[in-house]
Every structure is written in C-alpha cells, then in structure tokens.
Amino acid sequence: MTNKNYDIIIIGGGVVGCSIARELSKYDLKIALLEKEVELAFGVSKSNSGIIHPGTQAKSDSLKGRLCVEGNKLIRKIAKELGIDFQEVGELIVAFSEKDIAKLKAIKAEAQKLGVENMRIVGRRWLKVNEPNLSKDVVAALFIPSAGIISPYRMTYDLSENAAKNGVEIFTNNEVNDIVFKKKNSFEIKTAKRVFKTRYVVNAAGLFADKISGMVGINDFKITPRKGQEFLLDKKRENVVNHIIFPLPTKTSKGVLVIKTSDGNPMVGPTARDVDDKEDLSTTDDGLKEVLSSVKQMVPSINESDIIAYFSGLRPVAGDDFIIRHESSVPGFVNVAGIQSPGLTAAPAIAKMVCSVLQNNGLTLLRKKDFKRYRAQTAHLFKISKAKAKKLIKEHEGYGDIVCRCEMVSRKEIEEAIDRGATTLDGIKFRTRAQAGRCHGGFCTTRILKILSEKLNVPITSVTKRGKGSLIVKGKRA
C-alpha cells in the first residue's frame, strides 16, 4: 500500500531521530518517522545516563566535541519550550594525585578550545564544603558548571510529541526491511506493514544504522555495540552527591561515574565493553563488582544495599567520531550513525546539522507560520509546591489517587502517559517512574495493567512489558 509521497523519512525513534523530527517540523515538509519497536526510546535511548555533557570528553577537532558544546547550549532552550526538567548540576572530574592534576589541566585546556566556559580546578577545601561525601583521597577536581541532567526518555517523548503536533507522522512497530533507491531523491522504504515513498531518507537507526545504510549499498562503517551496565540507587540516597562525579577518562570510556538523575535516584556506572550481540542487554555479577569498586574509590559511602535496580545499554559505536553525512552516491540519503556518548547532549545540534546537510543537498526549507513551539509541562506532584499540588488535586481528582507508592505516581499521571502514547508497562515506567522504585512494581503492576487495559480498550491478557512477545500474563485462570 503506497498512498503518499513524503519529503523526508527518518528511520529510528530514539533521541536523535526525534530531535531531527522536531527540528524539521519547523519547516513546511511532509515527514514521517519509523520505529521498529512498539514505542519510541525503546532502543539505545532508554538506557542513556541522562547527562548533558559540557564538552570535556572529546578532542577539540572532533565533530562530537563541537556538537556536544553546541548541544549543551541548545538543550536549555528546548527544555524550556517543551517543559522538560533540565538541571544544571555541574560535574567534577576527580584527581587522586598531583600527576592526575596535570591531566585535569590538559582536559581543561582542550575543552577551552571548544568554548567550554567557567571551568576551574578546585581543591580539598572547596570539595569538603560542596561535595562532602567525596573520598578524602580526592585531592582536587576539575569543576565544570555547565554539565547538567535530564531524563533521556522524557526528552525523547517530549520531542516526538511536539514533532507530531507539528505534523510529523510517527509509525511505531514499523521495522524497515528494505530500502529501494530508485533514482536521485526517490526512495521506497518497505516495512512489514507498508511501503513509504520519500525524497530523502535520514538514517538514525542507532545500533542498526549499518544495516539500514547497507540497504542502499553504503557499507563503509560497522556499528559495534559497547555495553554499559548501570546500577540505580534508592531515592533515599538522592543527595549522596551534589554534582556528577567523573574519574579521569580511559581510552574507551569516560569511566564509571556517580550520576545524579532528574528522577532523583542516583545512578552508578556505566561499564564499557564491546560485545557482538546487538540485543544483549544482560547484566553480570562482574559488572556489578567493577562498578561498585570504582565508585567506592570516589564516594565510599555507596553500598551494594543502596542498589534498587540495574540494567544494560548498548552504545552504537562506529569508530572514534560521529558519522553525519549525505551519501553522494545515493543522492537523498543521509547517514547519522555512531551516535554514542555524548549523543544525547549533541542531539539538538545534530538535528540542526542534518537540516543544513539536507538543505545543501537540494531540500528547500520554508519556515512554517504556525509552528507550535511550546508543549505543556507534565506535572509531577512531588516536584511542585504543596499549595500547587493541593490545587491540582482539586482540579483533577486522579492526582490524589496514588498508584505507585514507592515513587508516588498518581493515576492521573499514568492516564496522561497513556494519552501521550504509552501502550506498555515499560512505556508507563519510562514516562512516570511507576514500577521503577524499591518494590519494582510488586504492588502497582496489577493496577497499571487494569488502567492500560481500560484506557486502550484491550484485554489485560494482551498487555505487554515492551511489545512483541513480552506478554505479562499467559492467560485467564481456567
């Protein structure tokens, strides 16, 4: 079934694809976004650490370094426009010796070339006051105030929601099986459900960007999944650190960090190990040991018993830098590949870059007059004042009906998540944090299943954790 011609089709509904979709939705274009999973942000983005990097982790002449610094600036405006909770908490790269301090100075000098501002090296006295739980063995740190935190899933969902409001058509459950390159600016994209015709293709398929690129004969890069295991701490430890704490980076990664998250639960990790399987999201006992021993060197009071959850993510690595380019042998095809860290931070800058790449290759960008720039913020009862919460509960009784007791998520928030596109238990969890607290859904899963079933008008027996074969129950009792 082929029913219309698109100007652009974006493949991949992670934070990169959704950033591009939202940026392009400012212009008079017919756009679709295709996602293979049942919901957006279910691939690489779901296990992102949520750090908005300042730009101290990449070489000054790299694409990712430049886009990171630019993205760090852009994200503030986007967060305001879309009502995303962004907090500029700052980061500390810690040093354990005089020799390490020299390395901090080198990082600082490199970052200055990229335009990172207000960095300074702080000593023991400053650290004692501003980061009291830090190990006494830390002699100094590079303080970078422009680092921040954001929810990677909510950022993806809020971008996609705004893009959809501005006309982008989003098709989940549409895995791309084939792309036929007919001629310049004429493509047919085939999914199991339908055929999409388009003038331009933007490949933001994350771990599978090499596979998608291969469909049009571009095979000069390979995505290697680099696994990161993350461990989430109880909200009781919310204030264990005041900044994001980094060790000195290694060759393959930024090292194991202590991360503040916008949900309040601190996170420790990630590990970094190249793996073969693009679907291997398992965690290991070794991963836990490695993370704990590393973070305890920086923050000794973090214990195994603080951990309430753990998960793995896969970074889509394609060499040392991002690949963002128009493929001149396949006119109309743009690759956006190898977007690993700092991909979340860079996403808004990547989106702008993709716009100009498209423009340089024949796409006319005409600004829409009626672009809807703003999105109403989703309320969370415990992030607003008591008086406001009281008023909100009076206006919508469902805010006073707590479904998830550990994270205190109300029925109204869960219903709203469904209205905004959640169809699965994980979709609810990523949007609201319901089921993500210390009891892990032991108490609230039943209620959420019922709400999903009622609102989506489907039987409880067909509700899934995250689509496809992930059914929660195997049927009705005999």
Added chain:
Amino acid sequence: MKERELVIVGGGPAAMAAAISAHERGVRDILLLERDQFLGGILNQCIHTGFGLNYFKELLSGPEYAHRFIEKIKGIKDIEISLQSFVTHLNSDKELIYLRPGEMKEVRARAIIMATGCRERTREMIHVAGTRPAGIFSAGLAQKLINSEGLLPGQEIVVVGSGDIGLIMARRFTLEGAKVKAVIEIQKETKGLVRNVVQCLNDFNIPLYLSHKISRIYGKDRVEKVDVIAVDDNFNEVDNSKFEIECDTVLISAGLIPENELIEMAQVKMDKRTNTPISEKTNKTSIEGLFVCGNAFKIYDLVDSVTRDSIAAGEMAAEYLGYKK
C-alpha cells in the same frame, strides 16, 4: 490543621486490631487511613487456609480472618475509616499529609500507630544476573494476579526462595494447571513453615533444591530459562554444578522487608539492616506516641501473632493518651 487523637496508618489485620483495642481502652477519636479501596490488606489475596488457629481457634482463609475484623470495626462509629487515603508525609511532630482522590489533607495526631505492612524483596535485591524480560514476578504479585484478578501469570514456573508465599504459590500454580519445575533455596534449610513444605511441595512432588541459587535469567521478551547452581556453606558457587531449567516465569520469594519509609521521614531511629525502628519494646519507636505494629515492626510468621501484638499497640497508644486500664 485538624487535630485528631489517634491516627492509624494502614487497614490490614495489624491496623484493625490496633484500632479496635485502642477504642476498647477508651479512645474515641480515631482516624484510620487505608491506601487501598478495601480494608483487609494482603489477607484479601491469601485465599488459602491456615489463619486463625491461635486467635480464633478455628481454621480460616485470609479473607475470612480479615472479614471478622472488618465487621467489627465497621460497627464502631468512633473509628473513622478513610479509604484510598495515601500518606505522603509524616514528621516528628506527628503531622501527616495524605491524599485522596480529589483532595490533599493535613492532620496533626496526638498519637500515631503505623501499621504499614511489608514489601517483598525483589530480583534486583538478590542480584540475579541476566536479562530483564516479562515473566519475573514477586510471589505476592503473582498471588494477587491469580487470586484477585483471575489471571494466570505463567505456565512453567521456577520459584526462587522458599519463603511461605513462594511455597503457597508453588501449590497455587500447580492447582491452576501450571507446571512448577523447581523451588530454589540458597540456604541449607527452607525459610517457610514446615507444614507449607509438606502441604505445598511434597504433596505435589515439586522438587526443592536447597543450597542452590539461580545465577542467571535468560530471555529477550519473556523468560526462557534460568541457570541453577549449587552453593557451599559460604554461598560460593560449586564448580561443575550448574544446570538449566526451561521456564516462562520466575517467582521471587526471597523474604519480606518492613515498609517504614514514613517513619524514616519522621526521623525515627532506624535499624538500616532490617528497615525497622530501633526499639527496646515491641511496637515502640524513638518518638514518644509514635507506635509501629504488625509486619512493619517485624516480620511475623502468623497473622495471629500480628493480631496479638497489634492489640498491645492499641493499648499502648491509649495509655500514652492518658486512658487508664
């Protein structure tokens, strides 16, 4: 802020026994806050028998045991029962904030009894490596899905941990036609009551592996199998003892944790290891007039004992409020 003489948080057997006993001792202004839509707490999903032998000298099911208290408490007009009422804040001045659909309320209590029960230890807390597919349930959640909602969570089950709920659920799944392939217990002995091992496992030929643990969960969308491995006295893995069990469901029954986040918020002195108040006497906390009873105070084997100690909590609160014996 409205002032009340006694506020009880919870609506299970502990809360109801405490409320009734405080009333019997003369307290006339009692507010009971239950977060669910019904009184009875977890007993509502415990449809097996075995309750009441000590207290009523009768063999009752969970709902029957609860029902006796529900009938009694509903007949006492001095006890105001507020359902769907979720306490979000508690401070050391005994001020509470609670939510109900459509309203946020604040109340100051002269005395408080917390009867907030317990939660189950999770897969995450016992650190099982592997994937995170659908099909991993705490035993209590599976119990609720089967008994209260009429759903069957899975067909081929491995139970991790031999706590009473796990044993009872092994039997329950078997009665519903599912195949329980094994109960895996890391300790040398079972944690559950002997009668439950006999009646729930032995009578149904369900294999129990003591000194074993599951070391990994497999499956992308839904659980597919688990690795099981023997452990020595120090819980170290025994070489060459690993084997696989295919299953679609993993039930976690690895113990219970008292739910005391509210009293922790109120700065009650806590034993971090057990998540219970540090206390020299049952039901007491480091804050005068703030009592904790039932499974929130310590994990009990029998509801009859919860009732007994919660009656005492009601009496202690009455005494604190100045009512003589």
